[in-house]
Amino acid sequence: MRPDLETVLAAADATIGRGEVREPRGGVRVGVDLGTAYTVVVAVDDDGLPVAGATRPAEVVRDGVVVDFVGARQLVAELREDVSARLGLPLESAAACFPPGVGAGEVQAVRYVVEGAGMACSALVDEPTAANAVLGITDGAVVDVGGGTTGTAILRDGQVLATLDEPTGGTHLTLVIAGACGISVDEAERRKTDPAEQERLLGVVRPVLDKIGTIVGGHINGHRVEAVHLVGGTSAFPGIAEIVGAACGVPARVPGNPLFVTPLGVALFDGAALPVTAKASP
Numbered sequence: 001m002r003p004d005l006e007t008v009l010a011a012a013d014a015t016i017g018r019g020e021v022r023e024p025r026g027g028v029r030v031g032v033d034l035g036t037a038y039t040v041v042v043a044v045d046d047d048g049l050p051v052a053g054a055t056r057p058a059e060v061v062r063d064g065v066v067v068d069f070v071g072a073r074q075l076v077a078e079l080r081e082d083v084s085a086r087l088g089l090p091l092e093s094a095a096a097c098f099p100p101g102v103g104a105g106e107v108q109a110v111r112y113v114v115e116g117a118g119m120a121c122s123a124l125v126d127e128p129t130a131a132n133a134v135l136g137i138t139d140g141a142v143v144d145v146g147g148g149t150t151g152t153a154i155l156r157d158g159q160v161l162a163t164l165d166e167p168t169g170g171t172h173l174t175l176v177i178a179g180a181c182g183i184s185v186d187e188a189e190r191r192k193t194d195p196a197e198q199e200r201l202l203g204v205v206r207p208v209l210d211k212i213g214t215i216v217g218g219h220i221n222g223h224r225v226e227a228v229h230l231v232g233g234t235s236a237f238p239g240i241a242e243i244v245g246a247a248c249g250v251p252a253r254v255p256g257n258p259l260f261v262t263p264l265g266v267a268l269f270d271g272a273a274l275p276v277t278a279k280a281s282p
């Protein structure tokens with residue numbers, strides 16, 4: 001039986017977030033998420049439960065585009081080595097993701113990073129579609145609000161009807177905080193993710209969250225969408241669901257811990273009998 005979402009996300013926190021290792025049930029599938037803010041390598045078992053993972057902040061990708069190929073390859077190789085050593089298993093293949101809307105060349109670059117890190121690239125999938133492999137939404141919109149981009153997948157009867165994205169995300173919240181408070185970007189990032197500071201900062205970041213909501217409203221315009229499901233690290237900012245929901249005109253919700261939903265979903269596409277969206281938008 002498929003484990004429930006709460007169990008999967010708690011296991012993601014334990015493995016990717018805190019470096020714990022779980023005994024895999026059956027085989028192991030691997031996902032690589034080259035993010036603007038964080039790069040993640042995670043292994044899941046036959047139940048789709050994460051068994052080991054590693055993540056590191058890096059600036060090798062910007063708005064879905066690999067801007068430092070050598071750095072990205074090195075980083076993924078190190079994260080792979082880390083996960084492999086902890087599991088005591090070789091990791092020979094992986095699926096990877098890209099934001100919807102990037103060109104075919106950018107998608108190929110992601111493949112070359114995975115291959116350069118010593119794994120066969122078994123599948124390439126767009127981020128919100130990957131996220132939905134975990135959420136299992138059949139009708140509505142899944143929105144990945146990461147560090148650099150806001151990407152949306154529109155679902156109807158379990159099928160992905162459309163994927164779209166735009167370059168606004170958590171980095172923009174950080175920059176606004178830095179400007180408003182007259183502090184460095186590093187300090188702004190620290191305050192933004194500190195639960196003790198977030199309520200006070202909501203007023204500062206509200207215009208950016210409004211903009212994200214307007215972007216989502218544009219993405220779902222013309223589609224029958226009754227609920228928006230927010231994932232990605234920026235969706236962890238308390239209050240985002242209400243603001244995005246009000247701006248896009250459809251109720252928005254956030255699963256318990258939205259940070260690792262997309263990388264987990266990517267791993268489910270590695271060698272699995274799932275439909276793979278291997279093509280980029282034109």
Ligand SMILES: Nc1ncnc2c1ncn2[C@@H]1O[C@H](COP(=O)(O)OP(=O)(O)OP(=O)(O)O)[C@@H](O)[C@H]1O
Nearest residue numbers: 035036037038146147148149170171232233234236
């Ligand atoms: N608890 C939190 N509250 C608010 N923001 C958070 C929290 N945790 C992480 N973030 C922010 O989420 C962003 C990273 O999210 P994520 O890992 O989903 O992005 P990414 O995959 O690196 O970027 P992208 O998908 O845009 O390429 C960063 O901007 C980070 O500051």
Ligand SMILES: [Mg+2]
Nearest residue numbers: 035146147262
């Ligand atoms: Mg991401």
